[in-house]
Amino acid sequence: MNKVCVAKFGGSSVANYEVMQNCANVVLSNPDTHIVVLSASAGVTNLLVDLANGSLDEKGREDTIQKIIDIQENILEGLGHPKELTESIYRHIEYIRSLAHEASLETNAALVDRMVSNGELMSTKLFAELLKQRGVDAVWFDVRKIMRTDSNYGKAAPVVEVIRTLAQNELVDLCREKIVVTQGFIGANADGLTTTLGRGGSDFSAALIGEAVDSSAIEIWTDVPGIYTTDPRLVSTAHPIPELTFEEAAEMATFGAKVLHPATIQPAVRRNIPVFVGSSKNPRAGGTWIRTKTESMPTFRAVAMRKNQVLLTLKSFNMIGACGFMATVFGIFAKHGLSVDLVTTSEVTVAITIDNGFSGGSSDGKSLLSEQLLKDLRQVCNVEVEEDLTLIAVIGNKMSYKQGIGSKVFSAIFDVNVRMISYGASSHGLCFLVDSKDGDEVIKRLHVHLLD
Numbered sequence: 001m002n003k004v005c006v007a008k009f010g011g012s013s014v015a016n017y018e019v020m021q022n023c024a025n026v027v028l029s030n031p032d033t034h035i036v037v038l039s040a041s042a043g044v045t046n047l048l049v050d051l052a053n054g055s056l057d058e059k060g061r062e063d064t065i066q067k068i069i070d071i072q073e074n075i076l077e078g079l080g081h082p083k084e085l086t087e088s089i090y091r092h093i094e095y096i097r098s099l100a101h102e103a104s105l106e107t108n109a110a111l112v113d114r115m116v117s118n119g120e121l122m123s124t125k126l127f128a129e130l131l132k133q134r135g136v137d138a139v140w141f142d143v144r145k146i147m148r149t150d151s152n153y154g155k156a157a158p159v160v161e162v163i164r165t166l167a168q169n170e171l172v173d174l175c176r177e178k179i180v181v182t183q184g185f186i187g188a189n190a191d192g193l194t195t196t197l198g199r200g201g202s203d204f205s206a207a208l209i210g211e212a213v214d215s216s217a218i219e220i221w222t223d224v225p226g227i228y229t230t231d232p233r234l235v236s237t238a239h240p241i242p243e244l245t246f247e248e249a250a251e252m253a254t255f256g257a258k259v260l261h262p263a264t265i266q267p268a269v270r271r272n273i274p275v276f277v278g279s280s281k282n283p284r285a286g287g288t289w290i291r292t293k294t295e296s297m298p299t300f301r302a303v304a305m306r307k308n309q310v311l312l313t314l315k316s317f318n319m320i321g322a323c324g325f326m327a328t329v330f331g332i333f334a335k336h337g338l339s340v341d342l343v344t345t346s347e348v349t350v351a352i353t354i355d356n357g358f359s360g361g362s363s364d365g366k367s368l369l370s371e372q373l374l375k376d377l378r379q380v381c382n383v384e385v386e387e388d389l390t391l392i393a394v395i396g397n398k399m400s401y402k403q404g405i406g407s408k409v410f411s412a413i414f415d416v417n418v419r420m421i422s423y424g425a426s427s428h429g430l431c432f433l434v435d436s437k438d439g440d441e442v443i444k445r446l447h448v449h450l451l452d
Helices: 017-029 044-052 058-079 083-105 109-133 160-170 201-212 246-254 262-271 325-335 371-378 405-411 436-450
Strands: 005-009 033-038 138-140 179-183 186-188 194-196 217-222 243-245 275-279 287-291 300-315 343-345 349-355 382-396 418-423 429-435
Touching: 005 017, 005 201, 017 033, 017 058, 017 109, 033 109, 033 201, 044 058, 044 083, 044 109, 058 083, 058 109, 083 109, 109 138, 109 179, 109 186, 109 194, 160 201, 179 201, 201 217, 201 262, 217 262, 243 246, 246 262, 246 287, 246 300, 246 382, 262 275, 300 436, 325 349, 325 371, 343 418, 349 382, 371 382, 382 436, 405 429, 405 436, 429 436
Parallel strands: 005 033, 005 217, 033 179, 138 179, 217 275, 243 287
Antiparallel strands: 186 194, 275 287, 300 349, 300 382, 343 349, 382 429, 418 429
16 A cells, blocks of 8 residues: 555643644644554553552542543543543443452453553544544544454564554555544454553554555654654753664664654564654654665764663673573573663673663563562573663764774763673664763763764
């Protein structure tokens, strides 16, 4: 299918009736937009996670549910409380109340996914009605019909081939003449049970749908006009980047640029679909295009950071002259469903970082550093754990092929202790760890030294 744009809007873009109108304006401004993917309204997912964890007493549950009702009521009021939609929203509320009671007795990952999926299901029903009231031929679509995943509740993996087949059968014809409003973040396994793709998975959902229907573009609409050279809340001179390559964007998303979910790039690369990131609050401000090739290829493009990193130092004298130790270690991480970020080795030591932040966790926000993981690792080596670290990433082009990169970077932070360095594996990035207390200052100095 050609000339079908997939537009995704995040939670802040559908937080209330007024900002939902902004989203509708964006959708209607592009005649190619035929699929709209939404997150839950801002704040709703966190409230649902609180309920699903089962730690609240009855009053706490009702107070939390009332906060969810207040968010939905704001939008329903703007829509004029249409009878059928209002009844549908309150059926979700009652289902949430029932699941919250069940979670207070005993919770599990599958229950959490059923609970948190209600946020997206409600926001999309509300937005579909808003479009209809503006005279648009819009239809609500349950993404679980096509978003097939495995059964790893909380951080399910998509089954790409099945998603494509289902989308071609269920979605392609539907979106030829209508605007389809559907959910990000959620899916279903082969048994039809609700799953989620992990926190921030709505971007990923949009990209998977775009890939499955051969879309012409994927638009990610947030509350900022594009991807910045660094976090503008931290550095006042940070500025939007007009264009990025897929490789640069992948590095930035992986290592801390929160505007874009790291997995979003993968489906776009597979089908060579351009990705646009812009602001639903100010669409005329432009944004960032992500493509295979860009006109500019600067040595330094951006700096990013990711907090709440864990450094695991694994030591074993059995590594000396031995084969298979690394395979054993990575097998343990695979067993626990964890990916690692930075890796450095010596003759008897391996240093590995994992992201223990919310972005790296599952839908319930629990820590990835489990006692069972450490127990399994200690069966094969000594383990030292260092927490409260920040990963710093300098992103650019052909960095490992140019002289003086290291001196340019580290001369700006000569008085900061650097715990670990990873350089050379990718020509698009140089990464290192610092104490979390130094992270903000390091980013400020590097931006001034390399990008201002």
